[in-house]
Amino acid sequence: MVTRHDDLTTVLRDPETYSSARALPVVLPVAEEALAVVAKGRPQLPDVVQSDGEAHARMRAPLAAALRPDRVAAMEPALRERAVALAAAVREGGGRAELMTAYAIPLTQAAIGLLCGFDEELAVRTYSLMDSLVRLGSQRQTEPEQMASAEAGAELAAVVARLLRERRAAPGDDAFSLVAASMAEGDRPLTPLEEAEAVGNLMQLVIAGQVTTAPLLGGAVALLLGERGGEEWRRIAADRSLVPAAVEELVRLVAPASGLYRETTRPVTLGGVDLPEGPGWCCATTRPAATRRSTTGRTSWTSAAARTGTSPSAGGRTTASAPRWPGCSSPSPWRCCRTRCPACGSPRRSRCAPPWTYATPRRCMSPGEAGGGNDRGLE
Incomplete structure (x- = not known):
């Protein structure tokens, strides 16, 4: 596992040596029957996440166009209205709710729906399919559970393919239309290979965006309410000018993407460790260990430094360290529960992955499962 900041920079800037071809491996055993169900009906091709160089740039271009600042800004009024409505529903329900199902997930569904041109029903359905699919190979499942996740993945691919054909024939102002138009000139139907590539990239957009x-929404609220007894939450509520800095720091502290795998294309030495050619090296981008060009400092997002753009995250080259709860001395890269885990009841200071870091609550990990600390770089 690569954890040091400078080593991560080396890896991410040298795709010829550290390939993305297997950036999303199946971590846990999956039945061949389940894998066959996921793959049925379309060729399995490299997608925007599992590619480098010119291929990656070509596949990334229409997705980047869909996420241009002006297009994202145009979505803001509708998303703000949705966020306000969801918060109002919580208040009207007595002020207590399960945050993920009452707020974070519906708001995420609304954002992807606007981006991709989904109606509300389709946004809910694609989220459900995505949530089932991502468990395959990343969560221990029985064979029937694996087959159910695989069927969800096949259905999601079919939905994406159908929408892609519709937008190819009748383009709109959404990400699916941009990708459909980028695959070939004119208005001819896409070839099977062109469609398979587009479906793979759009599935990555739908999955990664949710x-x-x-x-991130759930983890940010949990961190704000838990930090110093909710002091940071109250400070931000009292001074809304702190919101932009708070968002920047929360994205840093509650990093929504933990990293990706890389495959070395030749024997290489990284951080003093000799790596053979082959797959299996994980870049842990959520918590790179300190170097002279990064910081382990934990700054308050309501500090003057954060407000003036001089906080660690403002520089863009920081240690995105996981928050350390009071009294916790664990070196593990997994965050620690501040109180008992609502999913499994683990006591405070146990090493675990908090349930709010997942789309659906999962049990905490024991120290043996989570692994020990790895601030030394590579093990």
């Missing part, structure tokens, strides 16, 4: 955003 497995990151919903947990």
Whole structure:
């Protein structure tokens, strides 16, 4: 596992040596029957996440166009209205709610729906399919559970393919239309290979846009309410000018993407460790260990430094360290529960992955499962 800031920079800037070809491996055993169900009906091709160089740039271009600042800004009024409505529903329900299902997930569904041109029903359905699919190979499942996740993945691919054909024939102002138009000139139907590539990239957009955003919203609220007895929450509520800095720091502290795998294309030495050619090296981008060009400092997002753009995250080259709760001395890269885990009841200061870091609560990990600390770089 690569954890040091300078080593991560080396890896991410040298795709010829550290390839993205297997950036999303199946971590846990999956039945061949389940894998076959996921793959049925379309060729399995490299997508925007699992590619480098010119291929990556070509596949990334229409997705980047869909996420241009002006297009994202145009979505803001509708998303703000949705956020206000969801918060109002919580108040009207007595002020208590399960945050993920009452707020974070519906707001995420609304954002992806606007981006991709989904109606509300389709946004809810694609989230459900995505949530089932991402468990495959990343969470221990029985064979029937694996088959159910695989069927969800196949259905999601079919939905994406159908929408892609519709937008190819009748373009709109959404990400699916931009990707459909980028695959070939004119208005001819896409070839099977062109469609398979587009479906893979759009599935990455639908999945990545939701497995990151919903947990980030939940984790941010949990961190704000837990930090110093909710002091940071109250300070931000009293001074809304702190919101932009708070958002920047929360994205840093509650990093929504933990990293990706890389495959070395040749024997290489990284951080003093000799790596053989082959797959299996994980870049842990959520918590790179300190170097002279990064910081382990934990700054308050309501500090003067944060407000003036001189906080660690403002520089863009920081240690995105996981928050350390009071009294916790664990070196583990997994965050520690501040109180008992609502999913499994683990006591305070146990090493675990908090349930709010996932789209659906999962049990905490024991120290043996989570692994020990790795601030030394590579093990």
